[in-house]
Amino acid sequence: MATGPIDSRLLEQLGINREQVRQKRNDQLGQADFLKLMTTQLSNQDPFKPMESGDFLAQIAQFGTVNGITELQKSFQDFSSRIFSGQALQAASLIGREVLVPGDSMLHMAGNSEQIAVDLPNAATDVEVSxxxxxxQLVDTLRLGPQEAGLLNIAWDxxxxQGNPVPTGEYRFEATVRNGTSASAANLFMSxxxxxxxxxxxGGDMQLETEGLGRVDFSDVRRIA
Structure with a gap:
């Protein structure tokens, strides 16, 4: 059985303005508010016209629902905090580590060697990286010969x-995979x-600020060294 509207005298005893009740959203009624309303209503009921058992059980059920939702929200908040804490620990462990991410260009510092990789879906009779x-302007071509399928790791010195060190600057890489007379491009990864x-x-993806490649998504990381 549905419960009737709350009497104005009950609201006055609780120090609540009816206009405030109208303006207050339903999901803002907390557990303490609900319990206070119900107990005050019970203590002020007419002894000759007590609340029907159906009405009382309905209010108990509403109270249980409010309490359950509150506990569920708290559980989700705790769960979210644990996930975020775990991500923070994982993030801290990544700083200073080498990661392999998709890309075909990088900022090269003079005197350094660069680690790159070519993704080969199938075996190839010849692989070249320019x-x-x-x-x-073409700087060099790395001729790698026949290769098996998989991630092919390459070091550019x-x-x-001519064997001369190149200056600091932005450099781009292209991989060409040949199978017999056919040739195609392949995906590249930069370390x-x-x-x-x-x-x-x-809940968004973790972002990594990297050396020479800028910002990348953690979900794009192929390997962590």
Whole structure:
């Protein structure tokens, strides 16, 4: 059986303005508020016209629902906090580590060697990786010969085709995979160091600030060294 509206005298005894009740959203009624309303209503009922058992049970059920929702919200908040804490620990452990992420260009520092990788879905009769300057000038071509399917790791020593060290700057890489007479491009990955990590409390992906490659999503990381 549905319960009737709350009497104005009951609201006055509780120090609640009826207009405030109208303006207050239903989901803002807390457990303490609900319990106070119910107990006050019971203590002020007419002894000759007591609340029907159906009405009383309905209010008990409403109280249980409010209490259950409150506990459920608290459980979700605790669960979310644990997840965020776990992500924070994972993020802290990544700083300073080498990660392999998708990309075909990087900022090369003179004198350094660069670690890159080519993703080979199938075995190839020949694989080549060409290195270009930011303006498109060919620097060197790494001829790697026949390769099995999988992730092919490559080290570029930072020199041109004559063996001379190249200056600091942006360099782009292209991988060409040949099978007999056919040739196709392949996906490349760059190895870089993690400088810092950004976390999203709203559940978004972890962001890694990397050396030479900028910001990348953690979900794009292929390997952590």
């Amino acid at each position: 290195v270009y300057t930011a303006s498109g 930072g020199t041109d085709s 870089t160091r993690v400088l810092s990590v950004s976390l999203d409390r709203n």
